[in-house]
Amino acid sequence: MNRYFKTMRLFWTTSLAAEMEYRTNFLISSFTSLGNLAGSIFLIHLIFQRVPEIEGWSFDQSLLVMGFFTMLGGVANTVLRVNLSRIVQHVREGTMDFILLKPIDSQFHLSVRRFISWGIPDIAYGILIVLYAGMRLGLGPLEYAAALLPLAAGLVTLYSLWFMLGATSIWFVKVHNVTYVLSNLLAAGRFPIALYPVAMRLFFTFIVPVAFLTTVPAQAMLGRADWLWLIGAAVFAAVAFLASRMFWHFALRHYTSASS
Amino acid sequence: MAVIEAKNLTKRFRVADKKPGLWHTLKHFVNRRYRLIEAVREVSFSIEPGEIVGFLGPNGAGKTTTLKMLTGLIHPSAGRVAVVGQTPFQRRHDFLHQITLVMGQKQQLIWDLPAMDSLKINASIYRIDPVEATRRIDELAGMLDLGEELQQPVRKLSLGQRMKAELLAALLHRPRVLFLDEPTLGLDINAQASVRDFLRAYNRQYKATILLTSHYMADITALCPRVMLIHEGKLMFDGSLDALSARFAPYRELNLEFRHEIAREQLESYGEVESAGGHAASLIVPRDRLTHILDELRNGFDVVDFTVTDPPIEQVIGRLFRTGSLEAAAL
The missing domain is CATH 3.30.70.2860 (Alpha-Beta Plaits)
Known part of the structure; x- marks a missing residue:
């Protein structure tokens, strides 16, 4: 296990070093994410100016959801997008062979090979928003701790879905569009799931589990989360992760029997 | 005890059978037709530890497919293969620790960073401790005549230097068996010669087994006492270079x-x-x-x-592949 951590550290430090060759990207991305964030906050601020709460969510509570969304978006930009869109490239350029011949888990290798700093501002802003909203809501350390489990489950779920989509590039060499659709669907996570019509709520819970990613952690912090939902989030994450591993092995079997 | 053993190794691929044009594209979309091609047909051979074997054949003869079956990247359709006593396709970690694959047209080094960074990553993946890794890097760098170059971003290296750095990265874990697919592709004469010298030295020093394919006959004549000739998936010849030219030329x-x-x-x-x-x-x-x-x-x-x-071996092989007289000559 130690070797995996050490290798990951090297992966990430070398990625950062490579990225430093193009430093201005970092600055630009921290400004654009700040701009995006300001826009979204302005939007919910506008909504809540007229009504104190919608479907049981106040402005501050909605801010929590927004904070988690921003954080997850940051994580997606830092490790998920950059690595999982690479699978395509490895297949097309044949460098997948090098990865398969390394004595280290290939799913691990593909998933954490790169690390890009552009998402770090988003992670930081997300944390700041959660802290700010938490302060206004008078939440204590216990409440913050309550969000950790569903947040971790949300991350694992997000990763697993993304990885499976990326892995389909073994068959369909161009899957950029698919991950693009996923990112856009996930954008629904910036508002509490209760704000959506019932049909969409079902879709975003069971089909694309956006609800588990941002709303459930916020509910956990507010002490409103059903035990059932928390367990659901954990089970969903575990199943998704296992599915991603099984799917990867299935995809590899295909790759290794079809490629020349 | 052979280090590489192949018995009736066969690989069939299913390829889509589609004629060009929109109509055929639509037809293909609705009703897919496939046909089987046999990329490798019942190939058997065995290689002893420490041998350097040249793998010859025109493009599409089945060389790369065979190499991929030997490294475990693809599953044979039939036949048996054992490398260092293991079944390659299982890709068990202790198997992967003992082999390496170098491909002249693909690279594993990180483009924007010095090769040294990629070497450190490999050292960590292969569980080589940092002190030992540094020692090995120094030793191999000495043999490859690499120095400062390892500290420069890979993209700034010449093709020859990059290939040497690739070799270093591929050999850091001291594999017993080296599979080299066109390791001198695109290199100038000097760089080709130094890669060749290095491979010979490496083979001697570590008793490593080397199986290499190359389009440059000079690589084969300089390095390989034994050659295997493959054509249309079939092993046509396995023996010494002299015997090859006597038989086919x-x-x-x-x-x-x-x-x-x-x-x-x-x-x-x-x-x-x-x-x-x-x-x-x-x-x-x-x-x-x-x-x-x-x-x-x-x-x-x-x-x-x-x-x-005797005409030079380059000419012999060249003539063989040009005229396609291989089957006739082999019978």
Whole structure:
């Protein structure tokens, strides 16, 4: 296990070093994410100016959801997008062979090979928003701790879905569009799931589990989360992760029997 | 005990059978037709530890497919294969620790960073502790004549330096078996020679087994006492280079010097004229008719001097693949 951590550290430090060759990207991305964030906050601020709460969510509570969304978006930009869109490239350029011949888990290798700093501002802003909203809501350390489990489950779920989509590039060499659709669907996570019509709520819970990613952690912090939902989030994450591993092995079997 | 053992190794691919054009594209979309191609057919061989074997064949002969089955990247359709006593396709970690694959047209080093960074990553993946890794890097860098280059971003290296760095990265874990697919592709003559020298030295020093494919015959003649020739998926020959040219090149080169000036046309009935002009000419003639042709020439012309040589192996192989006379020659 130690070797995996050490290798990951090297992966990430070398990625950062490579990225430093193009430093201005970092600055630009921290400004654009700040701009995006300001826009979204302005939007919910506008909504809540007229009504104190919608479907049981106040402005501050909605801010929590927004904070988690921003954080997850940051994580997606830092490790998920950059690595999982690479699978395509490895297949097309044949460098997948090098990865398969390394004595280290290939799913691990593909998933954490790169690390890009552009998402770090988003992670930081997300944390700041959660802290700010938490302060206004008078939440204590216990409440913050309550969000950790569903947040971790949300991350694992997000990763697993993304990885499976990326892995389909073994068959369909161009899957950029698919991950693009996923990112856009996930954008629904910036508002509490209760704000959506019932049909969409079902879709975003069971089909694309956006609800588990941002709303459930916020509910956990507010002490409103059903035990059932928390367990659901954990089970969903575990199943998704296992599915991603099984799917990867299935995809590899295909790759290794079809490629020349 | 052989380090590589292949028995009736076979690989069939299912390829889509589609004619060009929109109509056929639509037809193909609705009703897919496939056909099976046999990329490798019942290939058997065995390689002993420490051997350097050249793997020859025209493009599409099945070389890369065979290499991929030996490294475990693809699953054989039939037959058995064992490398270092293991089944490659399982890709068990202790198997992967003992082999390496170098591909001339693909690279594993990180483009924007010094090769040293990629080497450290490999050291960590292969569980080589940092002190030992540094020692090995120094040693291999010395053999490859690499120094400062390892500290420069890979993208700034020349093709030759990059290939050497790739070799270093591929050998850091001291594999027992090296699979090299066109390791000198695109390199200039000097770089080719130094890669060759390195491979020979590495083979001697670590008793490593090397199986290499190359389009450059110079690589093969310089490195490989033994060659395997594959054509249309079938192993046509397995043996020494000399035996190869004796078997597939039943030709000799006849260099003649005449007392009088001679024209090309005058010689064409005797054999394939390679060059003719002034008093000298050179002919390619079948080995078994050599003496007969020589007698005829001496009867017909005033021959001052002559020499007989074997045509260079490059020519032999080149002719073989050009004329496609492989099957005929092998029978």
